[in-house]
Amino acid sequence: MSLRVEPCTDLEELFKVWSPTYRDNAPVTIEPDKPRHDEAFAARIDGRIVGAFASLPMVVTREKAELRCAGIAGVAVLPHERQHGVGKAMMEHGIRHYREAGYELASLYAFSEKFYRKFGYEVAGYKYGIKVDMGRFPRFELTLPTAKLGAADRDQVRDCYETFARRRSGMNLRPQNQWDRIIQLDSNKAIYTVGEPVEAYAIVTHDWNFWVEQKVDEFVWTTQPGYESLLSVLSGIGINKTHLSWVEPSDSPYRAKHWDRGAELNAGSGFLMWRVLNVPKALSTLKPQTSGSFTIEVVDEHFTENQGPWWVEYSPEGVSVVPASKAGLVMDIRQFSQAFMGQPGLMDLALNGLIEVRSDADLLGASGLLSAQPVCCLDAF
Ligand SMILES: CC(C)(COP(=O)(O)OP(=O)(O)OC[C@H]1O[C@@H](n2cnc3c(N)ncnc32)[C@H](O)[C@@H]1OP(=O)(O)O)[C@@H](O)C(=O)NCCC(=O)NCCS
Secondary structure, three states, rough: OOOEEOOOOOOOHHHHHHHHHHOOOOOOOOOOOOOOOEEEEEEOOOOEEEEEEEEEEEEEEEOOOOEEEEEEEEEEEEEEHHHOOOHHHHHHHHHHHHHHOOOOEEEOOOOOHHHOOOOEEEEOOOOOEEEEEEOOOOOOOOOOEEEEEEEEHHHHHHHHHHHHOOOOEEEOOHHHHHHHHHHOOOOOOOOEOOOOOOEEEEEEOOOOOOOOOOEEEEEEOOOHHHHHHHHHHHHOOOOOOOEEEEEEEOHHHHHHHOOOOOEEEEEEOOEEEEEOOOOOHHHOOOOOOOOOEEEEEOOOOOOOOOOOOOEEEEEEEEEEEEEEOOEEHHHHHHHHHHHHOOOOHHHHHOOOOOOOOOOOHHHHHHHOOOOOOOEEEEEEE
């Protein structure tokens, strides 16, 4: 029996695996010229397809830095072929392939975090799902001009999105074709904006039913007047609904300033897992604002090339990563991936003994480069 994982462009073949897993065994109806993924792989036993996964290429933020990240999606093994090592072979192939292709990171939404942890992924960051009873919705002041745009006007909110994205970690800097996935041109989604230029926007799929929950698909802001003016607009949209719900990153202004009993704040869903694929390359890509240095060792059972120990020296001019003889910090690739993304931050990991700190000076030095950051991604894949 030979098990191989290889690129696959034949959608019909891939759907043989995806259909029983993701579509109730119904034929998958995505038009062949509009696949949701960029690159797909098939696992084959003696040439027969038994498993598949795909990826969405992303460029994600980490303060001022941009990192290449493979968003892994559609991981599936035929139901009768599971638990015999096919999933493992696919996941190991994936991290190797994307590391060789120059990606610094891989990320995914897990069905079970425990499964992906085996391959070096760990949960970093969280989002709040906020749901507010319209009877108790706070009053927000509308101080900015408002507009209602259609799907064809989506370019008008891209600057606002990018400013929001660059203040956080893990946000996908979407190219045009990925904006097409967020707001398809032929969709009836509405985009509400406040400010000229746009200081906040919300993408809304209207539900005409009265007294139901109105969900906001995407809520993004760059200023406080923008945030509050947009909530004023949304309170009008929710006037004949029971609740309004939306998602905010963990730096949530709603939690910070507007929280009141009766609202629901749910941080328990939509966790993204992250994996640094290439430690020295990822560190060298960062764009620090301050200067410092530290030594670090990263234990990674899949890539000994990541281990080091590394001597890392950084300043606003750049980051240098070279081999060192010993390390002041030692951590597993999963905790390194968290510290690298910024949530939980390096100091939180140290506080809880989740990383080994042999030198406080190295911890302090590393915290200047790997500063704590809200980690958030608004894209589903
Ligand atoms: C998840 C899935 C791809 C795993 O593939 P698989 O071929 O069954 O997995 P493997 O046999 O290679 O298992 C690899 C390892 O993961 C472990 N594992 C498998 N499923 C697991 C689970 N649900 N939770 C935790 N560990 C799991 C196995 O025990 C094995 O561990 P070991 O190496 O220590 O023995 C497959 O079960 C599947 O298609 N599930 C349904 C679709 C799905 O949920 N996809 C994920 C979407 S994010």
